[in-house]
Every structure is written in C-alpha cells, then in structure tokens.
Amino acid sequence: MNPKNILYIAAAHAPKLPAIDHLVVDQIPYIEYTSPRPLTHYDLVIVDLTSIGNLQKYIDNIRLHVTDTPIIGVITTAQANMALESIYNQLQGHIEATDLSSAPVLRYVIRHTLQHAKQQEAMRLKLETLERRLDDQKLLRRIDYELGYSLDANRVIHLAIDSALRLTGAEGGSIGWIDESSQQLMILARLGRYTQLTDHIPLAELHHYENVREVLQKSKIIVETEDQYSSILLPLVSRRVTRGIISLDHVPENFYYDQADWEFLQHLVNRTATALEIVSSYERIRFQAQKLDTLNELSVNLARHLERSDVLDAGIASIATLLDVSDVLYLDFQPQTRTLYVEHVYHAPIEHALTIVPVGHVIEMFNYPMLLAMLRFTIFQIRLHDKNANTEDILFIEELGLLTVLLAPIINESGELSGVIAVGESRYDRLFSADEIALVKSFVGSMGISLRKAELFHHVQTLEQTKSEIIHMLSHDMRTPLSRLVLGLTVYERKNAPLTEREQEFVQSVRVTVQEMQNLLEDVLSLEQVESGSTSNWRHFDITEVLERLQRTFSEHAKLRHQTLIAEIPNESITVLGSEIQIQQAFSNYLSNAIKYTPDGGNIVMRAYVKDGFLIFEVEDSGYGIPEEAQAKIFSRFYRAKHPATERIAGTGLGLSLVKTVIERHGGKVWFKSKSGVGSTFSCSIPIKEL
Known part of the structure; x- marks a missing residue:
C-alpha cells in the first residue's frame, strides 16, 4: 500500500x-x-x-x-x-x-x-514513581508518629479518618470500636457528608447489619459499588482480633486503579488499629487508676460508719458510683431457710429501666441450687441475653428484674456465705470487664469487713447497755445498805456514848471503809456516764471561768495541808466545745491527786496557756513522784502505783483513767512526766472552738 x-x-x-x-x-x-x-x-x-x-x-x-x-x-x-x-x-x-x-x-x-x-x-515515570513513594513514606512516617505517640483518642481517630478520606477521595467516613463493657460497636467519629455508620450498634443485633457482621466476625474487607462510586468497610485488627471498623463512603472509581494507594490504605488501617489499641490500654489504665483512687476514698468513707444501715447505704451507693450502674442490691442470706432476703436496694432515677425487686422480697434458693453453690466461693455475672446462659440463671435474673447482674458473695469469718452484693444494669445489656469485677471484689471485701465491724459494734452497744444497767442497778442496790450502815453507826455512837477507845477505832475503821466504797461507786458511775454519754448536750463555754473556780476551791484545800497553790491562768476568755461538768471533773482529778500525793508544806502549780489551737492545762507538784516501772500503766483503770509513802492514801485507781477518757472524747491528749522523790507534772490539751 x-x-x-x-x-x-x-x-x-x-x-x-x-x-x-x-x-x-x-x-x-x-x-x-x-x-x-x-x-x-x-x-x-x-x-x-x-x-x-x-x-x-x-x-x-x-x-x-x-x-x-x-x-x-x-x-x-x-x-x-x-x-x-x-x-x-x-x-x-x-x-x-x-x-x-x-x-x-x-x-x-x-x-x-x-x-x-x-x-x-521511562526515566520520567520512574522519577514520578519514586517521588510519589517518597511522599507516601513521608506521610506514613507522619501518620505513624502521630498515631504511635499520641495518647489522645480524639486526635488519633480524627487523624486516621481524615488521612483515609484524603487518600481515597471518599466524601464521608466513620470509625467504630467495640466497647466490651456495653457490648456495642461505638461510633467514635464521623466525617463528611456520606456516612454509612451513624449510630452505635449492639453486638447482639449484628445480624441486622450483614456487612458489618462479616467485617467484625471474619475480618473481611467489603466493597460495594453503585454507579461510579463505592463504599468500603475495613476491619481494625489488633493482635489478630478485630476490634473495630472503618467505613469509607462515596469513594471515586479511579481510586481502585492504583495498587500503591490500596497498600497505603491497608497500612493506615493497621496502624490505626494498633494506635487505638494503645490508646484504649492507656485509657483503661488511667480509668483503673482513677477507680482505685475512688475505691480508696469510698473504702475510707465506708470505714467511718458503724451502724449496719449506714454501712449498707454508703456501700451500695459507692458501688453504683464506682461502676455507673443503674441498680445495686444487698441480699442477706438466711442459712436456716436457704433464702436471700432483699435488705437494701439502690435504683437510679432513670427512664427506660426495668422494675426491679423491692426491699423485703424473699428469693427461695431451693429453686437455684447450682447458683447457690457458685455463690459460696466465687464472683460471677449473668446476662439475660447471653445465649450460653442456662435456664436457672435466666430465671434468677428475671426474678431480680435486671438485664445484667454481677453477683459478689460476702463470706463471714467462719467461711460461710452471709450475704450477696448484686450489681445490676436494667437499662441495657452490659458485660462487666475483668477490671470492673476486680474492683467490685475488692470493695465487697471492704464492705464485708465494715458489716462485720457494724455487727461487732452492735454487740458492743448491747454489752455497754447491759453494763450500764448493771452498774446503775448495783449502785442503787449498794447505796441503800451503805447509807443504812452509816446511819447504824451514828445510832450506835449516840446510844453507847461515851465509847471506849477500842470502840471508837472500830467505828472509825467502818466509816473509812464505807467512804471508800461510796467513792468507788461515784468514780465508777462517773466513768460510765462519760463513756456512755452522747455529745448532743455539748455546748460552747468559757473555760477561763472553770479555771478560776478550780483555783478558789483547791486553794482552800491546799491551805488545810499547809501547801502553796500557785495559779498561772489566762485573763482573757477562751471558748471550748464540750461538757463543762466533765472537763471540770477531769481538771479537778489532776489537782486533787497533786494535793493528795504531795507532802504537807509542798508546792503545787496550776498552769493554763494556749498553743497551736489548743488549751494546755498542767498541774505540777513537788510530791512523791511515780516510780519509772509504774509509769506505763498510770492511766489504766484501777491501777495505783506502789510507793511506801502512798500506801495509806485512799484511792480507787479510776481518777486518771477518767481524765484520759474525758480529754480524748473532747479531741485532746493526756501526758505526764515524773521522777520518783522529786515530783510530777500532769498535762492535757483541749481544742479551742471559737463561736
């Protein structure tokens, strides 16, 4: 051609x-x-x-x-x-x-x-390829740096979705991440006009979302094409487990022509999954640290309560706060009848929650033998919609009226089941994590101790009440015969006057003995009143007036023994909060002991001053002093230091014990220093409470 x-x-x-x-x-x-x-x-x-x-x-x-x-x-x-x-x-x-x-x-x-x-x-094409790969590597390094070193979840999420949209040309996208606690695919971020995933998806309802289920359960990449655009669903896989999903929507057709873009996208997705796993771990650790701090605070607060009802109120509310649940119940176990009695219920005031069992409801555990056996040794959870739950578990949780319940047993000191804390959720199907279960287990241990302490406190209160009744009964029953004995001695003296010397010694000996018994009764009653008395009748008063009254009274007592009492007390008014009668009695015991255990002609100093928000009261004497081996027990009940010079001095051994009890009940302390043969200085402090 x-x-x-x-x-x-x-x-x-x-x-x-x-x-x-x-x-x-x-x-x-x-x-x-x-x-x-x-x-x-x-x-x-x-x-x-x-x-x-x-x-x-x-x-x-x-x-x-x-x-x-x-x-x-x-x-x-x-x-x-x-x-x-x-x-x-x-x-x-x-x-x-x-x-x-x-x-x-x-x-x-x-x-x-x-x-x-x-x-x-050819050279131009190679150069363009190299330049593009260099740009990709720079972008990858930047993304790796941002995703690898940022612990800010929002930054990681938005960087990942923004990079994916820029790479693919997609007009919209979203990132979802599985939340183990709520058992939902949580949508963490949405960007652009077109987004396939808009709402959280319960994992139990994945059968309604076939493509999402395929991605999450089989780690498949799914591409759906319509006209010239397509949608891509990619799994976020970390440690060979699919933890989430990236959705890219309205992706242009020309994106699929370049294999390098696909490789870059897959690297971005993998790196995002790793970064989100790191962030999730960090957030989980930070969350646990906060929860542990909260747990410690709640445990300390729980330890302050001594009444059983207060312990249950504080403990159950604390667990609800700690885990953000809708319901917490305390079920008291009755071993004789093998029943759980609903003693206390916390129910959050929220909408769309189920109606749970009321206080007073009795659960017959004969109907749940396997569950009762498990409660004796372990903590476990039951979910109403768990396909692996057995019939017994389902019936039990339905009786409680909950969707999810975590059952934590309280074991007594004998190793027997005494009660159950039921931590429940009636708003949605929830799966408690291992960390949350560990928190509940730890707190339930503290709550068990507090309940045991409340039980012991109740026993102590009962014993104290019994003791008070016995003391009052004995004091009443003993005062009458002692009074009759004194009256009888008086009548005997009048009818047989004049008495012989031996008769006078006998009568005087009986009078001294009766007086000692009366003093002992008064001290025992005073100590019992201080220990069992409430603080409701405490009031603010000027302690300077008390000191002035004591100075006048004990100055006369000292003169009878030719002793010198020196008073160094403030001139200004000093206000304290408490029982004026008890504090005056405590100070009086210090002064009377100083006069009693100081030889005739000795010196006594009564001193009071303010230091660091406390009134310091001191009584210094030049008396016999206290032997060193006896000083450790000097504030013990019925204890008297043995000293040749003090053996004939009358006393019950309750005076200093009463001082210690009174001062400590008022928030103060007692202390002393003494040297045998030289003298002693007894001190105490009372906090100042200004009006």
Missing part, C-alpha cells in the same frame, strides 16, 4: 507543511489530541517529538485503534518536510510503504529520537 493520506502531529506553533502532489496531509497541533478523520483513513503518521511527554498518551491511543499504521517521529519542521519529500520520491519510485522502515529517510534521526524519547519517558 502506498502512503497517500498522511496525518502530521505538529508542535503548537509549527508552520504548515507544503503540499506535495499525490499526497494528502492533515496537520493538527498536538494539544488538540483529536484527528479530523478516522484513524484508519491514514496510511502514515508523522509525529513531532519535541513534546513527546505530552504526546505519549496520544500515540498510545493511536496504537490502540490502528496497529498497522506506520509512525515516523521527527524533531523539527524541516525534518518533516524532508520526510514528505522522501516519501514522495519513494512513491514515484514505486517503493512500498512497508519498506519505509528500511529506507534511508531520516532513519538515524528517527531511530535515535524515538530511543531517546522512550528513555526520557
């Missing part, structure tokens, strides 16, 4: 080729990329290679449609003219068009130019 119809693809401003007889030449600039005739019309194509980079696409298109048409490349318009002339000459010489490749028409120029152009194009 002879080339008569020729297409010349010229540079943008190349001059028109001259017409040559018998040759039809169509000339177009390369920027048009369109031919005026069908490509099959031309016998030959001449291409200006000056802009080969821009023409390569056009030439490839020509090859797709016309594979048999020869193509000659030139680099100038002059060479194009020479090619046309050579072609004309060849036509005149009847040279076939198929021989053009072997003809000497610009053969060297065409071959060299085409080879050079191909090399340039």
Whole structure:
C-alpha cells in the first residue's frame, strides 16, 4: 500500500507543511489530541517529538485503534518536510510503504529520537514513581508518629479518618470500636457528608447489619459499588482480633486503579488499629487508676460508719458510683431457710429501666441450687441475653428484674456465705470487664469487713447497755445498805456514848471503809456516764471561768495541808466545745491527786496557756513522784502505783483513767512526766472552738 493520506502531529506553533502532489496531509497541533478523520483513513503518521511527554498518551491511543499504521517521529519542521519529500520520491519510485522502515529517510534521526524519547519517558515515570513513594513514606512516617505517640483518642481517630478520606477521595467516613463493657460497636467519629455508620450498634443485633457482621466476625474487607462510586468497610485488627471498623463512603472509581494507594490504605488501617489499641490500654489504665483512687476514698468513707444501715447505704451507693450502674442490691442470706432476703436496694432515677425487686422480697434458693453453690466461693455475672446462659440463671435474673447482674458473695469469718452484693444494669445489656469485677471484689471485701465491724459494734452497744444497767442497778442496790450502815453507826455512837477507845477505832475503821466504797461507786458511775454519754448536750463555754473556780476551791484545800497553790491562768476568755461538768471533773482529778500525793508544806502549780489551737492545762507538784516501772500503766483503770509513802492514801485507781477518757472524747491528749522523790507534772490539751 502506498502512503497517500498522511496525518502530521505538529508542535503548537509549527508552520504548515507544503503540499506535495499525490499526497494528502492533515496537520493538527498536538494539544488538540483529536484527528479530523478516522484513524484508519491514514496510511502514515508523522509525529513531532519535541513534546513527546505530552504526546505519549496520544500515540498510545493511536496504537490502540490502528496497529498497522506506520509512525515516523521527527524533531523539527524541516525534518518533516524532508520526510514528505522522501516519501514522495519513494512513491514515484514505486517503493512500498512497508519498506519505509528500511529506507534511508531520516532513519538515524528517527531511530535515535524515538530511543531517546522512550528513555526520557521511562526515566520520567520512574522519577514520578519514586517521588510519589517518597511522599507516601513521608506521610506514613507522619501518620505513624502521630498515631504511635499520641495518647489522645480524639486526635488519633480524627487523624486516621481524615488521612483515609484524603487518600481515597471518599466524601464521608466513620470509625467504630467495640466497647466490651456495653457490648456495642461505638461510633467514635464521623466525617463528611456520606456516612454509612451513624449510630452505635449492639453486638447482639449484628445480624441486622450483614456487612458489618462479616467485617467484625471474619475480618473481611467489603466493597460495594453503585454507579461510579463505592463504599468500603475495613476491619481494625489488633493482635489478630478485630476490634473495630472503618467505613469509607462515596469513594471515586479511579481510586481502585492504583495498587500503591490500596497498600497505603491497608497500612493506615493497621496502624490505626494498633494506635487505638494503645490508646484504649492507656485509657483503661488511667480509668483503673482513677477507680482505685475512688475505691480508696469510698473504702475510707465506708470505714467511718458503724451502724449496719449506714454501712449498707454508703456501700451500695459507692458501688453504683464506682461502676455507673443503674441498680445495686444487698441480699442477706438466711442459712436456716436457704433464702436471700432483699435488705437494701439502690435504683437510679432513670427512664427506660426495668422494675426491679423491692426491699423485703424473699428469693427461695431451693429453686437455684447450682447458683447457690457458685455463690459460696466465687464472683460471677449473668446476662439475660447471653445465649450460653442456662435456664436457672435466666430465671434468677428475671426474678431480680435486671438485664445484667454481677453477683459478689460476702463470706463471714467462719467461711460461710452471709450475704450477696448484686450489681445490676436494667437499662441495657452490659458485660462487666475483668477490671470492673476486680474492683467490685475488692470493695465487697471492704464492705464485708465494715458489716462485720457494724455487727461487732452492735454487740458492743448491747454489752455497754447491759453494763450500764448493771452498774446503775448495783449502785442503787449498794447505796441503800451503805447509807443504812452509816446511819447504824451514828445510832450506835449516840446510844453507847461515851465509847471506849477500842470502840471508837472500830467505828472509825467502818466509816473509812464505807467512804471508800461510796467513792468507788461515784468514780465508777462517773466513768460510765462519760463513756456512755452522747455529745448532743455539748455546748460552747468559757473555760477561763472553770479555771478560776478550780483555783478558789483547791486553794482552800491546799491551805488545810499547809501547801502553796500557785495559779498561772489566762485573763482573757477562751471558748471550748464540750461538757463543762466533765472537763471540770477531769481538771479537778489532776489537782486533787497533786494535793493528795504531795507532802504537807509542798508546792503545787496550776498552769493554763494556749498553743497551736489548743488549751494546755498542767498541774505540777513537788510530791512523791511515780516510780519509772509504774509509769506505763498510770492511766489504766484501777491501777495505783506502789510507793511506801502512798500506801495509806485512799484511792480507787479510776481518777486518771477518767481524765484520759474525758480529754480524748473532747479531741485532746493526756501526758505526764515524773521522777520518783522529786515530783510530777500532769498535762492535757483541749481544742479551742471559737463561736
């Protein structure tokens, strides 16, 4: 075939080729990329290679449609003219068009130019690929850095979804992450106009979301195409477990042409899963640290309560706060009847919650033998919608009226079941995590101790009440015969007057003994009243007035024994809160002991001053002192230090014990220093309470 119809693809401003007889030449600039005739019309194509980079696409298109048409490349318009002339000459010489490749028409120029152009194009493509990979690596490093070192969940999530949208050209996307506690796929972030996943999805309802279920359960990538766009669901896999999902919506069709983009997307998804796992672990640790701090505070607060009802109120409310649950119940176990008695209930005032069992409800554990057996040694949870739950568990949780319940047994000191803490949720199906179960287990242990302490406190109160009743009864029963004995002695003295010396010694001995018994009764009653008395009748009073009264009273007592009492007390008013009678009695005991255990003619100093918010009261004497071996027990009940000089001094051994009890009940302390044969200084402190 002879080339008569020729297409010349010229540079943008190349001059028109001259017409040559018998040759039809169509000339177009390369920027048009369109031919005026069908490509099959031309016998030959001449291409200006000056802009080969821009023409390569056009030439490839020509090859797709016309594979048999020869193509000659030139680099100038002059060479194009020479090619046309050579072609004309060849036509005149009847040279076939198929021989053009072997003809000497610009053969060297065409071959060299085409080879050079191909090399340039190959280098350009390689350079573009390298530059793109370099840009991808830079972006990957930035994403890796941000995802790997950021512990801010929101930053990680939004960086991941934003990078995915930029890469794929998607118009919307979202990230979901499985929350083990609520058993839901939680939607952490949504971006863009089109988002497939908009609401949290309960895992129990995944059968309504077939594609999501396939991704989560089988770690599959799912692509759905519609028109020129598609949606992609990718699993977030960490440690070979699918933890979440990335949804990309309205993705352009051209995204799928580039394998590098797919590889980059998969790397981004994997890195996001790892980063979210790290953030989740960090958040879990931080959450547990906060919960442990809260647990410690709640345990300390719980330990302050001594009444059983107060312990249950504080304990159950604390658990509800700690785990953010809707319901907590205390079930008291009755071993004789094998029943659980609903003693206390916490129910959050919320909507859309089930109605749970009321206080006073009795659960017959004969109906739940396996569950009762488990309660004796372990903590466990039951979920109403758990497909693995047995019939007994389902009936039990339905009787409680809950969707999820965590049962924590309280074991007494004998190793027997005494009660059960039921931590429940009636708003939604919840799965308690191992960390939450550990918190409950720890707190229930503290609550069991507090309940045991409350039980002991109740026993102590009962014993104290019994003791008080016995003391009052004995004091009443003993006062009457003692009074009659004193009266009898008086009558005997009057009827038999004058008494002999021996009779007088006998009567006096009896009187002293009766007086000691009366003093002992008074001290026992006073101590009992202090220990059993409440603080409800305490009031603010000026302690300076008490000190002045004591100075006047004991100055007279000291004069009877030729002792000197020196008072160093404040002139200003000092207010304290408490029982004025008890504090005055405590100070009086210090002063009376000083006078009693100081020889005639000795010195006593009564001193009071303010220091660090406390009134300090001291009594210093020049008495016999206390032996060193007796000092450790000096404030013990009924204890008296043995000293040759004090053996005949009357006393019950309760005076200093009463001082210690009174002062400590008022928030103060007692102390002393003493040296045998030199004297003693007894001190105490009372907190100042200004009005």
